[in-house]
Amino acid sequence: MKKLTVCLLVLLLASSVLFAAGGAEQKSGAKEIVIGVFEPLTGENGGGGYQEVLGMRYANKVYPTVKINGETYNVKLVEADNKSDKTEAVTAAQSLISSGASVILGSYGSGVSIAAGDIFLDNKVPAIGASCTNPQVTLGNDYYYRVCFLDPFQGTVMANFAWQEGAKKAAVITQLGDDYSSGLGNFFLRAFKELGGNVVSEQQFQTNTTDFKSILTNIKAANPDVIFAPSSIATAPLIIKQARELGITAKIMAGDTWENSSIIENAGASAEGVVLSTFFDDADPATAEAAKFIEGFKKYLVENKQPDIIPAVSALGYDAYITALKAIELANSSKGSAIRDALAKVDVEGVTGRIVFNENGDANKDMAFIKVVEGGQFKFLKTVSVI
Incomplete structure (x- = not known):
């Protein structure tokens, strides 16, 4: 009996380690892939971080699944509050790695993004920034990309x-x-x-x-x-x-x-x-995706007790999410390294315009x-x- 108990414990521990390393989780017959959300929901930049998160949550509502090897995976968002603080940013980044995230979105605030960059790089989990505009975010980091223009x-x-x-x-x-x-x-x-x-x-x-x-x-x-x-x-x-x-x-x-x-x-x-x-003006939609987003997201803002004026960072949060989905499909994998390689090749029609990346992982944006x-x-x- 003791041997059986020990074996079961070993099996449970092994499965938890595999999940923490990133990839897909099996739950009730439905496959699942985790996308991490690395954003400030409190602290000095909590207001802007929340707006960015709303764009990601809405994108997850519009596109709740992704296909890998012909199979449909449910996309689970796991959020970590970096509290607008560089020290807390490291803790939040580590928690997302432990959650098994295959790719991470964020953050609002270049300082916290830079602080967490080595965590993503060392664990080979790609990050896609939405509005972090400082050049140092992606410079020298093969695992950090972003969908916004730069400072x-x-x-x-x-x-x-x-x-x-x-x-x-x-x-x-x-x-x-x-x-x-x-x-x-x-x-x-x-x-x-x-x-x-x-x-x-x-x-x-x-x-x-x-x-x-x-x-x-x-x-x-x-x-x-x-x-x-x-x-x-x-x-x-x-x-x-x-x-x-x-x-x-x-x-x-x-x-x-x-x-x-x-x-x-x-x-x-x-x-x-x-x-x-x-980065964006809802009076001048640049793409078909933008036109669709504007109509639906305004209703979503009202549902969340927000003014029905679309913040540009919400549009970027949405774009970061759909870019992640495109990379997952292109990689045909839930592995971070494969998704990173695919990000270099994506071509996405986003809300804020076309998204393709240069050699530094920065979107080729030329409009403000x-x-x-x-x-x-x-x-x-x-x-x-x-x-």
């Missing part, structure tokens, strides 16, 4: 927009230790100088700062035409309101993270005229949407492309 492009787009609007002097505000904020700020700064612009003030702040009046007072004295302040959703309304309270009239600009309705709600009338770059806050809403201004 060098985004920074250049915003510098060119400022210059074309007549700005000759700019101030830049960035967050210390935040890869997204410091990276995008520097790309804007470099591009603006190359155009002939003058950067009259460079200011930095610590994480969890709530009082920006000191650095904004320095900026006011420099009298810039524009302030470029790429930062988190939580920080944005504080910078905007305090700038206007100090009587600063310069145009305030930022990157993709600022496309969140909570910024307008919290900044109120002070948000009027704020300009940002983003410029939006402005007008009448308490984000309004489309123009599309900017580069060749």
Whole structure:
């Protein structure tokens, strides 16, 4: 009897180890493949992370299965909250590896994505970023891909927009230790100088700062035409309101993270005229997949008690999911290494446009949407492309 018990325990342990290594799980006769969701649902970037997750959840609702070797597998999403923190990001990434994920989606926030990159690489489980725009996310990591444009492009787009609007002097505000904020700020700064612009003030702040009046007072004295302040959703309304309270009239600009309705709600009338770059506009669907997504996702947002305004990061989350499915089908396998190899060859018609990857694992995106806050809403201004 004891021998039988020991054998059963050994068999159970062996099967759990096999599952933890990645691949498909057999449950009640239905095969299952796990896709991990590596996103911040709490912390400084929790609001944006939730929007990105909603896009992934909706994609899973629209496409709940995938075919491997002619067999249908149910796709199970396993979510891990990286809490907008680099240390927590490592723990969250490890938990997704332990869940048996064959591929992982995320994250909102370049810093946490970079922090988790080696975990995915070492375990040979590919990750597909949705909106993590810092070049370091994929650089030197054969197991990290992404479906968004990059910060060098985004920074250049915003510098060119400022210059074309007549700005000759700019101030830049960035967050210390935040890869997204410091990276995008520097790309804007470099591009603006190359155009002939003058950067009259460079200011930095610590994480969890709530009082920006000191650095904004320095900026006011420099009298810039524009302030470029790429930062988190939580920080944005504080910078905007305090700038206007100090009587600063310069145009305030930022990157993709600022496309969140909570910024307008919290900044109120002070948000009027704020300009940002983003990945998607539901008034101008680029593909048939986009048209289908817009109609269905607006209903899904209402079901989840969200405004029926589609965040660009939700569209990217959806695209990351369908790209993962395409790679799984192309690989004809649930093994991470095979899916990684297939990702290099995918060609997907996504919501945000065609998705094919270059040698670094970055999507060949060449278009950004410029939006402005007008009448308490984000309004489309123009599309900017580069060749």
